[in-house]
Amino acid sequence: xxxxxxxxxxxxxxxxxxxxxxxxxxxxxxxxxxxxxxxxxxxxxxxxxxxxxxxxxxxxxxxxxxxxxxxxxxxxxxxxxxxxxxxxxxxxxxxxxxxxxxxxxxxxxxxxxxxxxxxxxxxxxxxxxxxxxxxxxxxxxxxxxxxxxxxxxxxxxxxxxxxxxxxxxxxxxxxxxxxxxxxxxxxxxxxxxxxxxxxxxxxxxxxxxxxxxxxxxxxxxxxxxxxxxxxxxxxxxxxxxxxxxxxxxxxxxxxxxxxxxxxxxxxxxxxxxxxxxxxxxxxxxxxxxxxxxxxxxxxxxxxxxxxxxxxxxxxxxxxxxxxxxxxxxxxxxxxxxxxxxxxxxxxxxxxxxxxxxxxxxxxxxxxxxxxxxxxxxxxxxxxxxxxxxxxxxxxxxxxxxxxxxxxxxxxxxxxxxxxxxx
Ligand code: IMP
Numbered sequence: 001x002x003x004x005x006x007x008x009x010x011x012x013x014x015x016x017x018x019x020x021x022x023x024x025x026x027x028x029x030x031x032x033x034x035x036x037x038x039x040x041x042x043x044x045x046x047x048x049x050x051x052x053x054x055x056x057x058x059x060x061x062x063x064x065x066x067x068x069x070x071x072x073x074x075x076x077x078x079x080x081x082x083x084x085x086x087x088x089x090x091x092x093x094x095x096x097x098x099x100x101x102x103x104x105x106x107x108x109x110x111x112x113x114x115x116x117x118x119x120x121x122x123x124x125x126x127x128x129x130x131x132x133x134x135x136x137x138x139x140x141x142x143x144x145x146x147x148x149x150x151x152x153x154x155x156x157x158x159x160x161x162x163x164x165x166x167x168x169x170x171x172x173x174x175x176x177x178x179x180x181x182x183x184x185x186x187x188x189x190x191x192x193x194x195x196x197x198x199x200x201x202x203x204x205x206x207x208x209x210x211x212x213x214x215x216x217x218x219x220x221x222x223x224x225x226x227x228x229x230x231x232x233x234x235x236x237x238x239x240x241x242x243x244x245x246x247x248x249x250x251x252x253x254x255x256x257x258x259x260x261x262x263x264x265x266x267x268x269x270x271x272x273x274x275x276x277x278x279x280x281x282x283x284x285x286x287x288x289x290x291x292x293x294x295x296x297x298x299x300x301x302x303x304x305x306x307x308x309x310x311x312x313x314x315x316x317x318x319x320x321x322x323x324x325x326x327x328x329x330x331x332x333x334x335x336x337x338x339x340x341x342x343x344x345x346x347x348x349x350x351x352x353x354x355x356x357x358x359x360x361x362x363x364x365x366x367x368x369x370x371x372x373x374x375x376x377x378x379x380x381x382x383x384x385x386x387x388x389x390x391x392x393x394x395x396x397x398x399x400x401x402x403x404x405x406x407x408x409x410x411x412x413x414x415x416x417x418x419x420x421x422x
Contacts (some may be wrong), residue, residue, distance in 0.1 A: 005261030007211075007220040008249045012265040012319035014273040016299070018304060018331040020412055023060040023222065025419055026264075029219035033061030033210065034070035035224065036252030037242040039109060039139070041132040042224035043299070048416060052088065057082050059222050061347035062099055066313070068212075069203045073105035074141045074242060074252020077151065079193030080111075080186070086196070087157050098263055102197065103205040104152030105369045110162070111168035111183040113138040114374060118179035130275030130304075138169075140231075140241035151202055154194050182382075206254025213259055221249040227265075227319040235362055238277025241356035244321040265325035265405070267316060267351035269333040269395075272306040274299050278363040281309030281345045286408055295335040310343040310369065313402050318358035320405055327408040330399070333392065334379040342395060343369040372398060373393045383420060 009026055023046065040056040046063070046116035047053075051346055057077055058248070059069040071077060086096045120137065121128045131137060147168065153161055173179065180369040209219060223244060228234045230244040243251060246263055250256065270291050273279045282288070288308045291297065297306035299392030319325070336342055347356045348365035359365060375391035384390060388396075400407055410420040 002211050003218050006082050006213070006249060006253070006255055007257050007264065008221040008223065008246050008260060008323075010223035010244070010266065010323055011085070012230050012323060012325065013226045013271060014279075014316055015042075015224070015226035016274065016297075017226065017266040018266055018273055018411065020055070020060070021048045021222065021331065022266065022329055022409065022416070022419065024048065024416055025409070025421070026062045026220055027064060027067070029218070030061065030067070030220040032068045032070060032209065032219040032314045033059040034072050034205070034219055034221050034253055035059050035075050035153060036072045036221050037074045037248045038224035038240060039076035039134060039243055040135055041134045041136050041240060042087075042226075046415070051092070053092075053358040053380065055131065056085055057097075058085055058089070058100060059167045061220070062096060063094060065095070067099060069100045070102070070207070070253075071102045071106055072205055072209075072246055072253040073103040075103070075106045076136060076143075077197075078109040078134065078190075080190040080198050081134075081187075081193075083193040083363070097199055099201045100207060101201045101205055102151055104150060104155070104202050105204075107139055107143045107208075107222050108147070108149045108151060108153070109139045110169065111186045112166050112173070113142070113294060114171055114186075115178070115183065117275055118181075119173055119176050122178065123176060124416075128276060130277075131194070137241045146355045146379050148298075151197070153260075154198060158194065167227055168326050170194050176198045177259045187285055189204045191339065206268075209253055209255055210285060213255070218261075219253075221253060227323060228315060230322075234323050235277050235320075238275065243343060245319075260324075262326045263324050264327050264329055265320060265323060266329040266331060267311070268295075268331045269311060269336055271309045271312050272297050274306045278361070278365075280306050280314075280348055280362055280365045281312045281422065283309045285317060287339075290300075290338070291335060294338070295332055304409065310345055310367070311399070312345045312367070313399075314345060314348055314356060314358055314401055315345075317356070321381040325405055328403065328405050329333070329409040329411070330396070330407050331393070333410065334418075337377065337379055338367050340376060342372045344372060344402075348368050377399040380415075380418055382412055383417070385422065388416050
């Protein structure tokens with residue numbers, strides 16, 4: 001943990017790497033915890049003291065007294081969903097309002113953005129992205145088109161602005177022939193959410209963060225989604241609409257690159273993807289089923305089945321490169337406990353061509369595997385490196401060599417203490 005720096009905790013594949021599990025380890029070590037990109041498309045499941053919370057927009061430092069949590073300018077926020085999320089925490093006894101500061105530059109997700117999300121997906125038919133339906137793409141589109149509404153707008157004469165953007169959306173929906181919807185109830189709750197949000201400190205968070213850094217405090221930038229869902233570096237167009245990679249930490253919080261300290265890249269000992277888009281390592285057989293079943297690979301937000309496969313070094317090397325990952329965090333190796341052999345995708349192949357670096361389009365590429373022996377025993381009780389089964393230790397060493405990056409944290413089970421710091 002670097003004093004006076006922003007450390008980034010990033011999912012480096014397709015999201016769902018299990019950030020919620022390791023924030024437990026991370027958040028107590030930081031003064032500020034900030035979200036820099038995305039919105040309620042994220043779902044970080046936090047489990048402690050027999051309680052379970054799914055955080056969508058709120059940073060995971062919210063449970064700690066005395067910690068400042070920030071929703072940064074790079075985020076998009078749905079007032080109604082935010083209200084539900086925050087109220088649940090309030091009901092559970094957490095003092096949310098004073099611990100959470102929201103950037104006035106963050107953009108608002110309108111009910112009609114969600115309808116547009118559905119309409120655009122329907123129009124794409126077979127080529128749909130498989131979005132979470134939370135209005136993420138249309139909100140970031142409006143931001144880039146310079147017509148979006150920002151959190152700061154709710155501090156002024158908001159309703160005329162809201163009505164104007166809504167009218168624009170209704171026109172687009174009518175042009176698309178997408179008219180079978182009714183947002184009356186949703187809009188009521190959404191406006192209630194706007195009022196609720198006014199109770200929170202709506203601030204210029206870039207100043208707060210930079211002042212904190214100047215005072216020697218440290219900041220954890222909590223990523224959402226994953227590097228391969230990044231609008232620039234992901235598997236476009238099957239991506240989310242924000243910058244989920246480390247560059248997004250700078251633009252999404254208003255900090256300079258030299259303020260970035262360590263970059264923690266989280267990945268699973270296998271691969272998953274939710275939604276559409278190319279996924280060369282996807283398994284359609286019993287092995288894929290087994291990984292899904294044992295790993296409980298169903299989406300936290302949408303409940304959809306996640307597509308499963310072996311770990312993909314092409315993807316990981318790419319993500320390590322674009323993020324400058326300094327430390328890796330490997331999750332859920334215990335899901336592979338029952339496999340006699342473990343495969344690792346070391347390259348892609350297409351039409352006799354082989355590549356180890358991420359191609360422009362991963363569609364149609366087949367994985368090239370190397371096979372390693374499985375450890376074939378229960379890892380969940382292991383806490384010390386000296387007790388690692390040889391095959392597991394070899395798997396770690398193999399990955400570290402291939403990826404030229406240390407795996408500094410290992411998670412071997414869902415329990416809080418099933419985390420090994422090296
Ligand atoms: P959107 O972010 O809702 O627009 O969805 C775009 C793509 O990103 C879809 O394939 C989603 O399934 C995927 N996606 C968005 N958020 C997450 C996440 O938190 N975890 C995993 N996949 C996500």
